[in-house]
Amino acid sequence: MYFDLGETLVHTADDGSTGYQPGAAAYLRALREHHIRIGLITNVPPSWGATDAERAARLKKEVDATWRGSAPFAWQDFGDRILTPRTEAERKPAPVLWQRAKADSGRCRLVYEAETTEEVDVAGSLGYVPYQVGQPHRPAFLPVALIELLGRLPH
Template identity: 80%
Template sequence: MNRSAMPRSGRGRSRTGLVLGAVLASAALSVSPVRAAAPGDTASGSRPAADRTACPVVYFDLGETLVHTADDGSIGYRPGAASYLRALRERHVRIGLITNVPPAWGATDAERAARLKQEVDSAWTGSAPFAWADFGDRILTPRTEAERKPAPVLWQRAKAGSGGCRVVYQAETAEEVQVAASVGFVPYQVGRPQWPGFLPVGIVELLGRRSH
């Protein structure tokens, strides 16, 4: 997983705070928090809460980030993943997946995503199903072997389709979050000792108050 060892002392917790502080600082350096009006906006320039599209768009890797595959091949949520996705859903934050699957699984992202759903659901053992509906059509997969992560193509496609929102990427692999950062994502490596399991929702909300 290329996970770097983290200190187990109080200094480790301090380092976590510094890193999260750096994410906050990065958000603060972005441009004005006021977004341009979109079709359907009211005369005052804001849409009703039910119609408002939240920024940023939070993308995830799938395996060992949101779900875990056990030795027997069964699949279920990683600890904290279901509640984290629910918290983002309650705040109307759009989410997506950037994940490697065989390009032969389909000619389009939609076809490959459908096959991915079948593969995951057929081995699923969780008490609640995986929240596929939350991801909509934001499941990006490689069209060719050359597009497989860690090639930057999938992140570039996600960023191009973000509608001007800041984009976040969360994964368990250091290499992937580094590539995501290099193309303009706010990166977060999950599963590290002394760190929150996922990028805290409060920081996501702060990013959401700023356009990219």
């Protein structure tokens, strides 16, 4: 399963500090406890590095520099599954990052959670199970039990 970062898992406050969105730390912990692999599909400037790993390292540095909270962001949960645009043309909502994630995921069913309608619509059009966070009268995040069930259903 993949996430957007900003305003999905992490909130940037008016003072420029960053921290977990309400419930995000506990949600990531629950996913980890259920052995659900996660990744990020997030826009950063392509100039932050020549590779996803270089751009991810810069992203971590930027977020960590403004982090406010008792627990650090759970970067280790994402491994090398942090996908970022190589060029301006690859920036979301262009489908390239979702297509790269899908190509790297074998035949796994993919879920994408983000705060914007546009992003979840693009992910859904590419075969992801889309979930828009922050909607009234819905869970903050797609329930872990449902994600597990989706993983067991035939494609």
